[in-house]
Amino acid sequence: MAKVFAVTIIVITILSAIPVVLHTWWLAPDISTHGGPIDEQMSETMAEAGISFLASQIILALFIWRFSNPRPGEKIRNLPGGAPGLVAAAIMLVGAEVIALGIFGVKAWANVYFTPPQANAMPVQVQAGQFAFYFRYPGPDGKFGPLHPEMISETSQNVFGLDVDHDPDSKDDIVTAEMAIPINREIHLLMHSKDVGHSFFVPELRIQQDFVPGLDLSVHFTATKTGRYEIVCTQLCGLGHYNMRAFLSVMSQEDFDSWLKKQAAMQ
């Protein structure tokens, strides 16, 4: 019984490790400029966690195998070094490990959150609501018109609550249900939620940020690969949560300009 158990543990351990080693399921390919450190961080952590996982499971299995049927006349004995040794080991190994991870992690984290967006970053506003994202581009004047929550009406597709008749800045604002951004251009994403908590997650962009009702948050990123990606909501927001997504198209600058013209025409 004990031997079977030991073997089972080892088999399970190895089976669990295989997909990770083969990257059968892994992070989506990175298309952002800041994603590199995050991926490195991920791999390092995976290495360290993986080693500790394999090591401890295998030791567990071996000890079970060995000590569940002691040799005749064998007395119980203690591990050489005893508890102090183990504590020292834990503190030194794990301590060093986590400190290292922590410090490197700061770098990766800082890339996302501690750097201000460049002055020429392109502002895009995203509004989350049950259960769709809507985006707003400032238009030629480069200014976003003020929002009037009391005027929000999905029925007439005035999702941002713009007052185009009275706010000159709103006149040329372009509201879209799909997000498009030019490649290799920093985007300054201004986020707000119209109702409950939502989240903006694009795995390829290495960006996840919650929408917090009552707070205006912002993230900034630069996409380096054209293509059509998906923006999904990761903050439970109600019955349509699973279906709250929008498409993100990363295009060349000229494609983007023509796209924006088309959208402007559709307003």
Add this chain to the structure above:
Amino acid sequence: MSFIRKYIFSLDHKVIGKQYYGLALVAALVGMVLSWLMRIHLGWTNFAIPGLHFLSANGAPGNVMTPEFYLQLMTMHATIMVFFVLTTAPFAAFGNYFLPIQVGAEDMPFPHFNMMSFWVTFVGFVVLVASFFVGDGPTLGGWTQYAPLSAVGAIGGPGEGTGVVLWATSIAIFCVGQLLGSLNFITTTLDMRTRGMSLWRLPLTAWGWFITSCMGLTAFAVLMPACILLILDHVAGTSFFVPSNLVISDQLQPHSGGSTLLWQHLFWFFGHPEVYIAIVPGMGIVSHVLITNMRKPMLSHRVLIYSMGALAVLSYMVYGHHMFVSGMNPISSLAFSFPTLLITIPSTIIVLIWLGSLYGAKLRINTATLFALGFISMFISGGVSGFFLAQPSIDIMLHATYFVVGHFHMVMGVAAMFGIFAGTYFWFPKMFGRMMNETLGKVHFWCSFVGTYAIFMPFHYLGMAGNVRRYQAFVVDYMHPFIPVHRFITVAALFTGASQLIFLYNLIHSRFWGVPATDNPWQGTSLEWSTPTTPPPHNNFGDKLPEVYHDPYQYGVESTVGDYVMQASPEKVKSAHEEA
């Protein structure tokens, strides 16, 4: 003593412990069935589950599960499991039964509070389950109930009206019950110890329960006010958690100025300690079971205790790691990240002590031992994934994905469950005077062990691939490839769940027809094995309370009875366990 007084409103901590265990058992079954329904839906979204519409006509028209009903099931599964199983079973149930016995007392100091504690908890459970049958069903807000979705009322979606109010009421009630429980646990440990039972002579289980009750005292005392404020936002129209200018379904909400992060802070200040409230008693039980079956004490009694204490203390400094991407100040994210990484040190120490103590043991393999060892394996597997989630930078990718779900199911769900099972197989003889069936027990163990790995390991892979949690269907294009994996998980889940019925059968069958047990079937040393009868008499030790002469785990020594000396026996031994 009338039947009511003896079995229903009993003041006897042992009866109350059994009542808690029964409650946890029922709750666990309910939670398990809910998870089955969810799993089936995730595997085959449009599959009509026969008879589902009896559970909720609106939620399952034509037996097809609606999105909101999936979320409602999910919320109820989480709430029931976390509060009414993982908190009640290892802590309230076993603690109530064995803490007074292990400290050598006749009962808890406040038996009436103890009784109230159970019945209050019971009412909480009834209120929670009632929400299935009231209005448009239970809340769909998830067990974290993030505001403002949980606070805007019915306009937020089905179950967000009455459902949330019932949920919050139930949890507030539950908090009261656990506070009363903690009061009893702490005073029992501090004041009711018998002659010679110093704090250091308490078994590790008692320490686990003591530390847990200290955590519970602080955590539940914070969750209760949060729930009160949430209820007020609903019924009184206050704006604690709901900010201004929310527009839902084209309707401008009347609230103004509330703070949504406030709820998250209050909730997670409770929420993270809650994780340790679920697992620390399990650690105590597992150590206790292992020591008895290794026939040798842990390498260090005290290091284990200190580490559990460290977990408890640290658990209050780390709650912010649940909110890395919640718009919290990024610097505070780092501030929360480091203690979170540090908390791996005590956890590692505990694991290493367990592994190191296995070395040179005379391991006795029975079902209890198997589950204890399974606990260790699970705790390791679930623990290492904590490395990832502790780092904000990686959390950007893994937050709110199945990786998180896999992590906490393994480390606090399955591990804690294994602790409960280990305790059950270990203490059942003492609680009911009969042995459980070992063969069935082993079958149950194998199914559970392999099954849970089959279920929860894939969760981590899906999470890394970006599979978002709390989705009722995978309509997002990049998630379509995950559906086969989900089907595999579903099958594994149904299988594992079914195998729990073996345990149920074993429990009931052994209770009535099991082999009669001796007073000390496992040759244990702690006081629960020195009771005059099995199960113990009403006052636990008969007319004379035992005197304690030894540290708890005197195994691997020569004595008249064998390789152990009981705490209560005056026999002189060279204790194998003075060095720590």
Add this chain to the structure above:
Amino acid sequence: MASTTHEPQRIEEQRERWRPVSGSGNGGPRNLVPSEGDPRAVKDYSPPPSSTGIWVVLASITMTFAAFTSALIVRQGSAADWRHLTLPGILYVNTLVLLASSVTLEVARRQVGAFMRGVGTQVTNPTRWLYITLFLGLLFVAGQYVAWLQLRSQGLYLATNPNSSFFYVLTAMHALHVSGGLGGLVRVIHRLNQSTLWKSTLDATSRYWHFMDALWVYLLLLLWMKL
């Protein structure tokens, strides 16, 4: 009101009840070191559970109100809808009442203590003082109710603005806890008149009561500063 003839049996040190009597749910012996025990075990007297218990209770109450306080501070910072709110004058009167009740309770406790040390002989006086305390406590709760009425008359309801919300919530929670203390007092008085009162029960009750007192002063300052 109790007569004094056979009073002396009525108040007992908890210590007396600590013989391991079978069936009594309450208690176990102090953990003295057994003859050849290990010296770490020495803790020659463990206080009766109620005196430990009361600290546990106070700890959790502290946590609860700490949570409310942090909620108040976060909420104040979260939005611009924080209006100034002038506290109803009667609150200050209530404060004095509560403080007074604390004093009377302390007097009663001292008298009981004296009685047990054999200095005092009368147990009726403590009862009298306890009744006064009880009355003052009720007066305080009534006063709080008046304060709510005053606020209502100003058109400030629970949901009017965050300040009024917090005012009602905090005062109501505190009043609730005070009512619990009143229950404790009633129990003490009942024990004193009918059956056996344990000193520790009285001590615990008075600790709770004083804590309610301190808590109220803290709340008053908080409300006065923040609202």
Add this chain to the structure above:
Amino acid sequence: MSRDPAAEISPNLFGLDQANGLKPINNNPPARQPEANNEASAARGQETKFMKTRCKYRFAPAFSVLLLLSFVAVSWNAKVDAAATGKITGTIKLTGTPPHQKTIDMSKEPFCAKEHAANPVTTEGVVAGPNGGLKWVVVYISEGLDPASANQVPSVTPTFDQKNCQYIPHVMAVDVNQHFKVVNSDPHSHNIHPLPAPGGPNHEWNKSQPQGAPPIDTAWTAPEVAIHVKCNIHPWMSGYMAVVKGPSAISDENGSYTLDNVPPGNYTLTAWQETYGAQTQKVTVGAGATAKADFTYRAK
């Protein structure tokens, strides 16, 4: 988009509309107290009872006729009674340039986006026909209908379909207590979220309808013009249910409408449009005759 407050689709506004539109029905002079007025308070209950008797006498012939007719109508598809009852017909015009309707981008739901790829859908706040006709206007008798025919519930069960992420029809008129079906013809879930005036007699509900779920069969218990219906999963989806008593009609893209089976009498006719609100006018219907009533909305 227009800044006219009426253009703001907010249920409160419907609350107002409802009040104006339905006042005559809600507080009738006792003589015309509808029999099935379950809102009647105890006091008014007395009155009603007494009046009922008088009603019976006054409308005895009408009763018998209507009873007969209803039977006939049910059996023979309402052919014969055209002789006795009249019609109201007319057209609804829109003067001025209709407000711009935004194109709806359904990219969130690729299936629907594909369905509408050829001719994109626009919002339907104001749908003007080719020759100035105004579509989706509800026309109903708001005043003057005798209780008997007012309380008559048609036996047909209209269907409110969700197809390609749109409501078909965009506006639907149903009688009080008339059952209607909500069906989902799309290969994905919708949730139907009608938003009656808050605090009104009709209650808000919000149910999802997964693919392949059976139709939802329900009815409204009180008159309300009109109840806004939304789908939260597809926020652009918007429809209206006008709950009325007695005959009603919805104008087509030419703006023309026809109310059938109108018993002879003098009525107040109300037209309601989701953006421009309600208009009323008096109309007299002779036995077997066809009355004409045109409405004109002015685009602001």
